[in-house]
Every structure is written in structure tokens, then in C-alpha cells.
Amino acid sequence: xxxxxxxxxxxxxxxxxxxxxxxxxxxxxxxxxxxxxxxxxxxxxxxxxxxxxxxxxxxxxxxxxxxxxxxxxxxxxxxxxxxxxxxxxxxxxxxxxxxxxxxxxxxxxxxxxxxxxxxxxxxxxxxxxxxxxxxxxxxxxxxxxxxxxxxxxxxxxxxxxx
Amino acid sequence: xxxxxxxxxxxxxxxxxxxxxxxxxxxxxxxxxxxxxxxxxxxxxxxxxxxxxxxxxxxxxxxxxxxxxxxxxxxxxxxxxxxxxxxxxxxxxxxxxxxxxxxxxxxxxxxxxxxxxxxxxxxxxxxxxxxxxxxxxxxxxxxxxxxxxxxxxxxxxxxxxxxxxxxxxxxxxxxxxxxxxxxxxxxxxxxxxxxxxxxxxxxxxxxxxxxxxxxxxxxxxxxxxxxxxxxxxxxxxxxxxxxxxxxxxxxxxxxxxxxxxxxxxxxxxxxxxxxxxxxxxxxxxxxxxxxxxxxxxxxxxxxxxxxxxxxxxxxxxxxxxxxxxxxxxxxxxxxxxxxxxxxxxxxxxxxxxxxxxxxxxxxxxxxxxxxxxxxxxxxxxxxxxxxxxxxxxxxxxxxxxxxxxxxxxxxxxxxxxxxxxxxxxxxxxxxxxxxxxxxxxxxxxxxxxxxxxxxxxxxxxxxxxxxxxxxxxxxxxxxxxxxxxxxxxxxxxxxxxxxxxxxxxxxxxxxxxxxxxxxxxxxxxxxxxxxxxxx
Numbered sequence: 001x002x003x004x005x006x007x008x009x010x011x012x013x014x015x016x017x018x019x020x021x022x023x024x025x026x027x028x029x030x031x032x033x034x035x036x037x038x039x040x041x042x043x044x045x046x047x048x049x050x051x052x053x054x055x056x057x058x059x060x061x062x063x064x065x066x067x068x069x070x071x072x073x074x075x076x077x078x079x080x081x082x083x084x085x086x087x088x089x090x091x092x093x094x095x096x097x098x099x100x101x102x103x104x105x106x107x108x109x110x111x112x113x114x115x116x117x118x119x120x121x122x123x124x125x126x127x128x129x130x131x132x133x134x135x136x137x138x139x140x141x142x143x144x145x146x147x148x149x150x151x152x153x154x155x156x157x158x159x160x161x162x
Numbered sequence: 163x164x165x166x167x168x169x170x171x172x173x174x175x176x177x178x179x180x181x182x183x184x185x186x187x188x189x190x191x192x193x194x195x196x197x198x199x200x201x202x203x204x205x206x207x208x209x210x211x212x213x214x215x216x217x218x219x220x221x222x223x224x225x226x227x228x229x230x231x232x233x234x235x236x237x238x239x240x241x242x243x244x245x246x247x248x249x250x251x252x253x254x255x256x257x258x259x260x261x262x263x264x265x266x267x268x269x270x271x272x273x274x275x276x277x278x279x280x281x282x283x284x285x286x287x288x289x290x291x292x293x294x295x296x297x298x299x300x301x302x303x304x305x306x307x308x309x310x311x312x313x314x315x316x317x318x319x320x321x322x323x324x325x326x327x328x329x330x331x332x333x334x335x336x337x338x339x340x341x342x343x344x345x346x347x348x349x350x351x352x353x354x355x356x357x358x359x360x361x362x363x364x365x366x367x368x369x370x371x372x373x374x375x376x377x378x379x380x381x382x383x384x385x386x387x388x389x390x391x392x393x394x395x396x397x398x399x400x401x402x403x404x405x406x407x408x409x410x411x412x413x414x415x416x417x418x419x420x421x422x423x424x425x426x427x428x429x430x431x432x433x434x435x436x437x438x439x440x441x442x443x444x445x446x447x448x449x450x451x452x453x454x455x456x457x458x459x460x461x462x463x464x465x466x467x468x469x470x471x472x473x474x475x476x477x478x479x480x481x482x483x484x485x486x487x488x489x490x491x492x493x494x495x496x497x498x499x500x501x502x503x504x505x506x507x508x509x510x511x512x513x514x515x516x517x518x519x520x521x522x523x524x525x526x527x528x529x530x531x532x533x534x535x536x537x538x539x540x541x542x543x544x545x546x547x548x549x550x551x552x553x554x555x556x557x558x559x560x561x562x563x564x565x566x567x568x569x570x571x572x573x574x575x576x577x578x579x580x581x582x583x584x585x586x587x588x589x590x591x592x593x594x595x596x597x598x599x600x601x602x603x604x605x606x607x608x609x610x611x612x613x614x615x616x617x618x619x620x621x622x623x624x625x626x627x628x629x630x631x632x633x634x635x636x637x638x639x640x641x642x643x644x645x646x647x648x649x650x651x652x653x654x655x656x657x658x659x660x661x662x663x664x665x666x667x668x669x670x671x672x673x674x675x676x677x678x679x680x681x682x683x684x685x686x687x688x689x690x691x692x693x694x695x696x697x
Binding site: 028029030031033035036038053090093094096097100105108109112113114115116117122125127129130131132133134135136137138139140141142143144146147149150151153154155156157158159160 | 214271278288326343345523542
């Protein structure tokens, strides 16, 4: 059984059919990229993170995923979203992206949160795969002579008689 | 109901910015001082920046919205009838746990709004009254900055300014191209080791708690000093109401402990330090025969004149790498448009505060929700065009007091102890709307002068109700104010208020430095009058 199949059949949140739809959806939002050598949001590790992070929104997701599935069935001769060809899935995702309802905004937010904390994605962006603390970062001091024109213009505040 | 302890001399409600400052100020009197705080002590080692999901947690347990955060220590706020949602944090340190540490003073003109500009009211004190308390507070909190800002009367800097970085330099050049004022921001962030705190490590996560301890939240500034001097902080104690005796004096408070048990603590003096929403909430819930409309509310002003600071966000996309996720959000500010200019179509003014950059998740959300980053194959390329290339500013606009902007008690919504939740009713004024529009236009010009290739704006920032002011205003006239010129209730002579509720006007700057200076001023006023305090 592949990583993906293991995930779909696991005891993680959502039913297996819901996870199938979700898996197809997040892979359409952020697909893998050969050009940038990055996984997609449907990568097993990232997808597992998405499932866990979405747990508080189970009801909202169940309803939103059902709506999308019904939409696919209506428009594709009874074929549900998860069973659509990759092209049809991506085309439908593009349509969905043009008008984000509360569910889709939450889905995008969670997908992005999980995707951009993955070690491989951070490294592909040139970031170290670590939290900010304790090492922190270096910020250049900058050129303080840029303030010279401001100093030359003089006082700006209003005097007040007390 | 259980009596919690022997009566205390001073009972402070709320362990945030103002409660901490007052507790420290009064500690030298050797009175018994107890602070009741509904939240917990925070452990900086558990702040989000110590884990890789740091950005996500600003949408959950470290959200600025109590309605989203939903900690057991939070109370809900009904802000459906307001274009700006309340932001706060409940715990020792209060909202300083999540604030950015932008730390401007008011200006001399801010205390004379009526005299100078014919709007709102003058304060019953002025800049020179507060100046020594600003200085004292600056030392306690530790302020980074650069002396010589031409937008202010001379004031010392406790520590050197935070670094300009790439973002500050790009925007500084933009301001210079326009011939407009800018200066390094005064920040409650240590740029050098200070008072047991380490210097800023540029974590880029100031607004979700500073794990480094460089940001001056009051739990790591005032409170350690106050506690060493004998002040007690009792956490998980949520006050329901202040009780009164037959002499119209506060007798103590009824509160709920961590297990939900109702308790009573008697006190000689009661001090409210719960912010501009929490304070009127408790007063309005403190109903008695003597005060049927709420405590200290004989003139009906408690909860009225709520002021936020309406914020505009103006962000630019550049074709060069900037600071991005690195460095404190604070950087530089501009007060070019701070004072009233009669040639504009609004009175009063605003401060631009540069927001240095944003993290990888915030970049993606900004791009995807604004349509700049698509779903699908092109996501990666478009994302990289934004990543580490966004910087810009917020405009923090002065909000004027209007009696129809209110905090009341929600008739249905309650917290988990059954205490009525606050309800916010707020309308953005025409003056504020015009000021926001002006700020967006001038901000766009600055960004374009700095080289921005795209500009993104939002006004007002819907989640940006960080500053809660005006709901128990101070003044000398009992008919038009709730507390007097040194923070004592006109109606209840042993009841004081020290938080942003007592602001007469809001100025166009972040309020925390002034809240704390006022709290120290009130502390000194109390100490000077100890033998005649209730006269």
C-alpha cells in the first residue's frame, strides 16, 4: 500500500471518500513542481499535516467537500470529484478558485500553512528548515545617513501653550 | 460564596500593561496589593516562534481575536455590529504579549484637540504633566529609538534603534524622494541586553509572543519588579462585579476561580485595568441599588465614546529582495501627516508605521486571497515573485470620540463563567473614512517613489481593533467624564481606572506607552494623597 493509500485509509480525520476529494483538491491548489523541485500539497507528509490541522473544521469541510463532489457529479455525467481525470479536476479547481466561500478560504489557509512549513519547501525557498527561535536571523543595520535630509528639514511638531 | 482572603489594601483587576505599571508604582507604599488576572502566566519557551508551525498559530491559540483564540481564559466579544473586530490577549502581560511593541508617545497637541482643532475635548492634563512618567516608563519597559526625531519634543532614547534593514532603507528612500518625514520607530524591543532581557534576535514573530524575551511585555518588565516588592498576582481569577457598601464605596469584588467557584475579596481600594472593553464590561455588570445602571455610571457615560484606531494597510511589491520574514516588524515611522492641515478634508491625522515584511505563509495568503498567486501550475513562480519582496506600511488614524460608539452588555452571549459578554457597536466616521483614503493615496505615492511595482491596500483593517479607548473618559467635570484628572471615579471615591478607557482622545499613535505613563501618573497621584485619598 502506498503512502497515499495508507493515509486515505488511516484513522485521521474525515471519511475515506472525503479524504479522496480533499487530496485531489489540495493537489490542484499547490501541485508538485519539477522546475522548483518541490512536492505538491498532496504529498503524503504534507497531506497528513493538512488532515490533522483541519480537524477543528470537520463539519465545515464535510459540507464543503460534499458540495464540490455534487458539483462534479452534475457537470461530469455522474462522476465524482475524486474520480475525475487530472485535467478535469484541475479545470474545476480553477473555477472554484475564482469565488472563495468560507470553506474554500479555510481550505486555502490550512493548505498554505502546512505547505510552507514543510522542510523540503522551506529549503527550496532558501530558508533553513527550522523555527525562528532560538537562532534568529541577521538583519543588516542599514545606512543611517539616509536620515540626513530629514534632519535638515527641522522640527515638525506643533508647539502648545500650557 | 467563599471569602477568599483577608481584605487587601489595593485590589487591581487585570495584569496587563496598565495594571503592572500601577502595581509597581504602588509597591513602595508597602500596602498589601493583590492583582486578579483571568488568564495565566505565559511560558515564552512555548511561544510559537519556537516551533516550525509558528505562523499557523497566529490563526489559532495565539490569534489576536478572542473569538478565534477561544482559550478558556478568554471571554467572547460580540463585534458583529462593527467594521473593526476587537483584538486582545488575556493573561499576565495582557495584550502586550501579542502587541508589536510599536511604542510612540502622544504629542503635546494630542492633549489639546479641542483648543487647537475645535473637535472632541481637551485632556485634563498635558504633555508636560506626563513627561516624567513617560521617561520613568521608558526605563522600566526599555525603549529602542533614536533621539532627535523632529516630530517630537526632545526625548531620550534608552537603547539604540532597531536595524533599518533592506526594507527600511528602501522605504526611507521613498520618503526622501517625496521630501517627507520619517524616523526610526520607538520600539519596546530591546536592541541591546537590558534589565535581564536579551537583545532582539530578529525572529520576525513579535506579534505572537517573543520567545527571545526582547519585546517588553509587562510580564517580563514590570511584574518581576513588582512581585519582588511584595505585590501578589492571582491568576485564573475572573472578576464578575465590583460590590459597593452603604457609603457608595467599593467594598471588593466577586470573582470566579480556576474551578469556577464564586469567591469574594474585600478591598480598601479597587483599580480597574482591563482595557477599553473589559473595564466598562465589569462596571456595567456591577449593578446595585445605588448604581442601577452600572457602577460609576450615574451620568450614563460608561461604555460610550469607544475609540479604535482605524488602520489602513498599504503594501508594495518590489523587484528586489527585502527583509521578508526576518527582523522585528517595527522599523521606521512617518508623522508627516500627523497634525491637522486645514487644506485636507479631515481633521487630525495619522502615523505611518512601516511593517518590515512577512513570513512565507502570510506571503502565500496575501497573494492567493488577492488573486496575485493562482491555484495550479503557476503557483510556484508567482509565489517566488512575492516571497521576501513585500514591504509597506500601516496608517494608524486618530479616531475621534463619538457617543454612539459603545461597549454594552450582550443580552445573550456569555463567557464560560456565565458573565455577560461585551457587545461592540461602532461606526466608522466620515472623518476617519476620508483620513484612511488620504493615507492610502499618500502611502501609494511613497511606495511608488520607493520603486514598488504593485501596491495592495486594505482599509479599515477588519481585524485591527488592537487599541480600545475612551469608554470611561477622564475629566474634571462629573457630568462629562467618568474619572477625574487623576483616575478616580467621580461617583465612587475608592475606585480607580488606569487603562485606555480613560483616554479623552486617541491620538494617531499606538496607546500603550501613554497608558503606562498615565498609570504611573495615577500611581503617584494616589501616593501623594494617601491620607486624604477618599476626600
